[in-house]
Amino acid sequence: MKTEIKKFTILPGINKFGEKEKFGKIEIKKGEIVAIVGPTGAGKSQLLYDIEKLAQGDSKSKRIILVNDKKADKKLRFEPKRKLVASLAQSMNFLTDISVKDFLCLHLKARGKKIDSELIKEVIEEANEITGEPILPEMNLLNLSGGQTRALMISDVANVSISPVILIDEIENAGINKEKAMQILVEEGKVVLIVTHDPVLAFNTNKRIVVKNGGIVKILKTTLKEKGIGHYFNWVGNYSLEIREKIRNGEEVKKVKLFCVPIK
Helix, strand or coil: CCCCCCEEEEECCECCCCCECCCCCEEEECCCEEEEECCCCCCHHHHHHHHHCCCECCCCCCCEEEECCEECCHHHHHCHHHCCEEEECCCCCCCCCCEHHHHHHHHHHHCCCCCCHHHHHHHHHHHHHHECCCCCCCCEHHHCCHHHHHHHHHHHHHHCCCCCEEEEECCCCCCECHHHHHHHHHHCCCEEEEECCCHHHHCCCCEEEEEECCEEEEEEECCHHHHHHHHHHHHHHHHHHHHHHHHHCCCCCCCCCCCCCCCC
């Protein structure tokens, strides 16, 4: 049975000193992207854990996660077939010696879906919009680069995974078009939470949850100006990828662009 997620809500718990978090509630709706930010050791991973496990006051933080304004029952929390949350970790490597196409076929079968050649084609095409290194159906998973791997998995969770909530733990060093990756996930109606220090990603979200000392200390709504800054940094990053490809292909770089067209 598939559970439709319209929104989920984070209710306050405690920080690492046992002090109650000072916010009423945080509501995250279908199609929103939320950044989780804070220094190393601030408690970002604990927040991801609470969301993934749909915590009911039984985790270290004592937070409660509501699904569509209701507490999650045990089946929703612990039954694998009803898993609401999919995670993409910082480091991802395939261990299976099969082709990209065969991997996607296996994932469709595992999700109880029919083998759909058009869907497989769409997954690969969208992955290629995210990475500058072409992915072909016959390519072996073990030969994919870090950027290709991350792009394929982002497109996979957007199009094949039934999980309506996606947790992403830092993708800033993957060598991909981060703005496009977020766009694809949102277009598929996913709730996306991303741990990041990257301004491109942080400014392409709807809001930022600021974590410190194990607790949520602030919720910031992303401003239009910040979105413009993020768009500019994304342009710079993508242009850097173009230069990298020229270097990789043995081309000479004689000049670079130092500006971009402002967002209208």
